[in-house]
Amino acid sequence: MNLMLRLFAYFFLVISHYGFAVSDSAYLPRDTEYNPNITSPTQALGAEVGEWHVRHDQLANYMQLLAAQSDRVSIVETGRTHENRPLFLLAFSSPDNQKNLAAIQAKHMKNLGKSANENDPLILWMGYSVHGNEASGSNAALLVAYYLAAGESQKIDDLLNNNVVLLDPSLNPDGLSRFAQWANMHKGKTLVSDPQNREHQEAWPSARTNHYWFDLNRDWLLLTHPESRARITQFHQWRPHVLTDFHEMGSNSTYFFQPGIPSRKSPWTPRKNVELTAKLGDFHAAALDNTQQFYFSGESYDDFYYGKGSTYPDAHGSIGILFEQASSRGHVQDTVNGELSFSDTIQNQVTTSLSTFEGALANKKALLDYQIEFVEQTNDLVKDDDLAGYLLQEKLDNTRLNKMLSILAAHKIEYWPLARNTKVDEQTFEAQHSYFVPLNQPQYRLIKSLFSTRKSFDDNTFYDVSNWNLPLAFNIQYVEVERVPRINKQSASASQAILPKLQSSAYAYAFSWDDYNAPKLLQRLLANNVKVKVAGAAFFAKTDQGGTSFSAGAVIVPMALKQPDNVMTIIEQQKAGLGISVHSIVSGLTTQGIDLGSRKMLNIRQPKVLLIGGKGTSQYEVGEVWHYLDQYVDMPVTITDVYELDSFNLEPYTHMIWVQGAYNNLSDGVTLNIDTWLRKGGVLIGQKSAATWFSNKNWLQVAVKSASEINSAFATDDLTYKDKENLSAKQRIAGAVFEAQLDLSHPLAFGYHTKTLPTFRNSTLVFRQPAKPFISVASYPQTPLMAGYTAQEIQNQIGGSAAVVAHNVGKGKVIAFANNVNFRGVWYGTSRLLTNAIFMSQFIDSQG
Template identity: 30%
Template sequence: MQKQTLFLSSLLAFCFIASAAFAQLQSPEEFLGYELGDRWTPHHRVLSYVSHVAEHSDLATIQQYGTTNEHRELVYLIITSRDNHENLEEIRMNNLRLAGLEDGEPTENKKAIVWLSYNVHGNETSSSEAAMMTLFELVNPSNSESKQWLESTVVVMDPMINPDGRDRYVNWYKSVVGTTVNPDPAAREHREPWPGGRSNHYYFDMNRDWAWQTQKETRHRIKVYHQWMPHVHVDFHEMGYNSPYYFAPAAKPYHSVITEWQTEFQTMIGLNHTRYFDEEGWLYYTREVFDLFYPSYGDTWPTYNGAIGMTYEKAGGGSAGLAVLTETGDTLTLKDRLTHHHVSGMSTVEATANNADRVVSEFEQYFDDAVNNPAGAWRSFVVKRDSDPDKLYHLLKFLDSQNIRYGTAGSSDNTRGYDYSTGQTGSVSISEDDIVVSVRQAQGQLARVYFEPNPELSDSLTYDITAWEAHYRFGVEGFALESDMTPEMGITPEDVRTPVNSGPERPYAWLVRWDSMDDARFLAEITEKGVKSRFATRDFEINGEQYDRGTLIIPRGNNTHLGDRFDDIIRESAANHERSLTGSATGFVESGSDFGSNTVSFIQKPSVAVISGEGTSSLNVGEIWHYFDQQLGYPVTLINTDDFARTDLSSFNKLIVPSGFYGGVLSDSAMEQVSTWVRGGGTLITVGRANSYFTGRNGFQLERKAQDAEEPKVDEMLEPYGDRARRSAANSTPGSIFNVKLDTTHPLAFGYDEDYFTLKLSSDSYNYLSSGWNVGTIRDDAWRSGFAGAGARPMIENSLSFGVQNYGSGRVVYMIDNPLFRGFWENGKLLFANSIFLVGN
């Protein structure tokens, strides 16, 4: 009995010691069972480790803020001192009061806030490994220096922004690597297959989505960002494996709203990094390539929200694997990459903590200046209330998502301003119900970025598109004013559209106007539910009401198969999409065509296929996929290019060919297959670069626009080698806005006015169709906003943007410009819906 008692006592003592040991904070190596850099840590184990730290350190807390499309958890951590944790809500609210985003006076408890964002690009994997190392060092009980930093600083850490893309990459790599890593760049483990892990589930580049928030991961994250409004934000990336390390200060051009302090502190942080990098002999560079202009990056969008926004880039990327030989003969390892990101992350926290008081005061000054001393010439932006209500509704929803305030003009006025529709400055008329956005508000700088007619560009060599103005993007009318207007607050998005139902309970036909993507969503829903619809190809009048071309006419006679469910489906779907319904007791019209006329076209139910896979642009495939799956709510079938030649197209009546390079993918026999299918009645839709593959082939009428040949001038021939990039830019446009004239009598343009504003992503241009319908054309003097080189503008002017060719019994829709680019060009989306539902019927 005594031996048994001793044994039990010993066992209990052992269990207590083991339990205590297990409860202790562990380093990543102790917790994971391997050294960071030896292998990749998948999302669920990264999540386990950061949760472990939050559980066993009183300096860290963790919070889930959403899930991805593939149901992986998105989390962020708050790392700061014990005292700060006890007063965290006071600190957070104080910061929002400093920015003028919350009412009330802040207390003296103000702390610098640093936000560290990791792995927005899934195949730039080292940063999530670095996040675990940085997290541990910030809370490490033996690190007295970091504890001192956390007294004056709150660190917000998002360890993995894009877990879907990252796990796609990591799982692929593990499936192709052997026992020994092969650093030879020619090895298959360095040749990531389509679509790669860079993007999220829908193949979107989420580092271009901060402002537009088209992706659910971004929307979840921005809600948390707005709760904190950090003073410093770092986005960790990787670039080509032969590059060294890039950190702030950023390259020019800077957007003109960026303040001297934001520029100065970028440099201060960069110089702090150099102390550590110089000591280790690590190569780095600054002030090149990565500029601060396009507003939807992880460095620019935070900058326009008052932060010091920065991108850090380490050599690596999807081609680096766990180890790769560089051009210098050195071996770059995952360990190297994560270590450098760890050092720059810790250095950022250190530099911020050492300047915490000024960081906070300059942040407050940024928002104070926005209200009391706004920069730039433009003081107010007007959106005409008589713009399409749906487009106006979505613009206001966007402004709400950005914390930008707006209101009505309150009174009528005649003044001078820039008219977005004409591109001219002159006399403009403002009505009392027009909506006004003043730059004299907390988010005034951000409002200016979104609305200024033509952002000032100090250098033509930029990293991304140079135009995104909100009137053009949403398709609304309005003006920019140099004078101040104080809006009357109180209007909401819901106030600008008020759906109305009228007519008999059981009408002869239901009528729904065709003006916006919301109408297309309604049509998509009722079509999926079995409703058969028609649309007017001519304007008509009934019961004293005028209806434009494109109006949906949904007759009871075509839907007897639905019985009593017919009216319920229409009403429920209209309510779902806030559509106005008019019930007509007759098919006889006062002018135009009666509902039974052949000019009232039957909408054949679209069966849509999209080519995807090698040779296609994964980004454009993702834009199309997301458009159908998440925006339109209509089924689409993605067909791999490898399988295309074996696919029976007879079950589809719409085929979309995304932007891409098809020379090595679609064979001559596959092209003949497509041609035969179109001649038999199909509708082919070609987007962006895909159009070049169809130029002059198999009866396709599209022709490239030839550039006028000129004898080279002597000064051009003697131009220095160092100016080659600038000379090339003169013939390009990285993304600018041009006016397109639409033929509104063609179904592709139904729901639009004559003037549409397109986003031109290159100077590649095509002639007007000699035999076909030139539905969207760019004429002379069509440029509106953004950089377009002196050689690019003549190529773009007098060229085709959108065309339709009859081809046998079928149609070809040429979309030279991509209306779905990054999912944010809202006014282009109805064009795509028209090509699916209306063209070919």
């Protein structure tokens, strides 16, 4: 034990003698004694668990303290959050096992899917509070960790002597800390249970989310955030038999544990998974019966989308289990089931944590056998599949392709570059830009899910998205192949292009708009006072390396403009690590297309973007825009609450972005200010319901179909009351992929080179086609659905409608998207539309 940990442990042992409560026995089994040399949660906190909401720093400090005091515990820091909070994973096992933990882990991974015996360890992963305001999980983690580290009973010996319990005490530290601050700052000496009390009405944005206001429980597959990347790395180093995911739900509910609705599982998850989940569920039911708690199972929740904590394990032969506790959303709240205290919610999470241990040990042989059976069945599925795998290709945007490949690699999905050009269905896949993803590998089931274009399902009700096709999200060309092509197994890494060196004698410097990092480089140059032009049409320029073609949208740094003295150094520094070729142009006269002095070369000034958030707007969509512009464009964004606009000065801002929200109650003064700003030259950008509001204010000259018009397409004459839920499911889009057709000549399509653009839709908003020409940037074909479920009645409404529209309003521009172009931070294929709306808006010249 190092000196700091010794001092840390001594501090907590000393303060326990100064009048603090020391007993946590009310939450834990009565037949268990505890090692007095190990600090209890109450001793560490100076208050009973549940008296206050634990902050992440308190939680992390206690977990480190247990690791210092108990020889049953080891701890690793797996990563850091956006707000630089540490992410910890604890491993609990017997002292002898702790001495050989690395060997136990290595043996488990080596034997994965092979013959098992009763001496093989179960690996049980306990995960708590991926949503920060569902705090009972992380507070329960304090007690579960103490039970495992200090408890003395035969049950604990049986659990730890031949098994390993992994504990992730907080999957969302930033959100947990935000919520603890909120709940604690509103707690009085006399608790207030009124649901309308401010304590129970959390401010926008809610602490459900992480730093960028994302739902981390949807990120297990997408790996947009460091919390998820750290967790998935550990998951694949341990491959647990059981993984638990502790949540909260509405206060007026009770307690839920899986299995959910059996028909709503992923088609790639074996039925045996549901059966084992149900067997473990018997132990949860018995434990909750013993404490006379309400609960339910086998209903409401689905297990379809592999990107959630309780479903990702199902793709790997693990048993993922979701727990949902009715939330006190503070310290105590009145509900339809009576008064619900925070300690009550913690108790139930502790109870089912312990019943998970009991159920797993009772079903140990079945769980060990299941991982073997899972592998055997996967091998059979591979043999029976007519496909050999998938070919991927992206010629012009290495950043976008490499990012998708990095996600595959993080999920232990193998891919290989082609050894030679390969032709499939009249398409040539060039070896330099193409990769093969074979199906004959352990991750077969996950791959089938990631490349699925399935459109029909036995049960059409989805709690979350109905499709997650990764190549469609990244707009990567791909095809199914029935035979394995020639591949280069010497290297699976993406090829690295040799970038040209800048020449000090250049007439101008230029780079294309094709790469995903191009907006970031443009923003960096503008931020460093470099004068920049953007090409409104294609040209073929003379460079120091010969002739080079540039498509519309290319960025030019002309030396004819007054540039900083060290402009070449600035360009070199700002392009570092971006993988973008910056060419040295030797003449302003081009051999084809526009010249560098053309009127179609427009000066671009640094944008100043205002993002509208606050109560009434979607925290997820605001966060997605912020995350994209901050992380991928290096663009500072001013965020303001929508109801601050009454007194807000819009004049400094060049662009204003609005997302899904409720805006009809904004004052006439606000709309007048926006109208004036817009007509003077502002660029107004909106998506989904914001676009509807734009239309209602006559800024957007596009009509939007009403919800009643869309719902009227569904026949209801012969329906009975039991059909109500099914009709509701059909009248929404939980999440599906739709094809849009781009007008490649439009400025908002600069950087795109194929007309077909997969878009993600999770709303039924429909733009009518504009009456005037040149306004539609992208439209949906008559049969637009590419993947996932959407009722035919809604498909018919969307078919032929507009997807992206843009036109002038006075000296300004209005741009509208029917869908969310930044969905969950991973829809790379459409997020470039947003940067085009920012940087290329000057080129728009069509009257609404």
